[in-house]
Amino acid sequence: MQSGKIILRGIVQGVGFRPFVYAAAAAHGIVGTVINHGSEVEIDAWGEQFDAFCSAVSKGPKMSVIDSVDVLPLEGEAPENFSILPSKDGARSGFVPADIATCAHCLEDVLNPESRYYGYWATSCTDCGPRYSVIHTVPYDRERTAMQEFPKCAACEADYTNPENRRHHAQTIACEECGPKLFLLDGEGNAVSGDPIEETAKLLDDGEILAIRGIGGFHIACIESAAEKLKQVL
Ligand SMILES: [Zn+2]
Ligand SMILES: [Zn+2]
Structure with missing residues (x-):
């Protein structure tokens, strides 16, 4: 069985990289881990289709910009499955992505009366939403963004932890129930009633x-x- 540690640098955080790697691992029968380490993404991978997996993840998700990919020998035993590990502090040399305009899929949700995101202004996913505006530092996780003040509700947590959901591991996930609210103030700072x-x-x-x-x-x-x-x- 082939294995390797893949280290990716560039704009690799805040662009849905970890769920992208998770999906690629499932598609190629790879076991191992992915982690945001400082400003890098680090993947430990074992599997027969290692080379195909490596070239798949080297392309990155669509909002990423990859400056370098290093593949190093990997020591240790292969785990049973593939998982996303909690981030680790480390070297910070990468760039923070810009805010990304609401994507077509999220707009569909916002306009769909059947969706729980219906009418919610701050709907986002791994492909869109605030990044530069909310990131305090890397590694990129909700607790190091302005979204830390808005703990996920049960429904958002379910979307966040579901690998089949396109908001799997979306750090800015939010809905009317748990996310930031809009309000209108007059010139004196008094709240104005109404929508x-x-x-x-x-x-x-x-x-x-x-x-x-x-x-x-x-x-x-x-x-x-x-x-x-x-x-x-x-
Ligand atoms: Zn989106
Ligand atoms: Zn929610």
């Missing part, structure tokens, strides 16, 4: 200028006819 998105749309239509805070910081928003007023305010 924040609908009320914001009404205010914009009325020519008001709003600061919308989301992933990526604040966005100043107004309709075109209010642009002159905005210029005076700035």
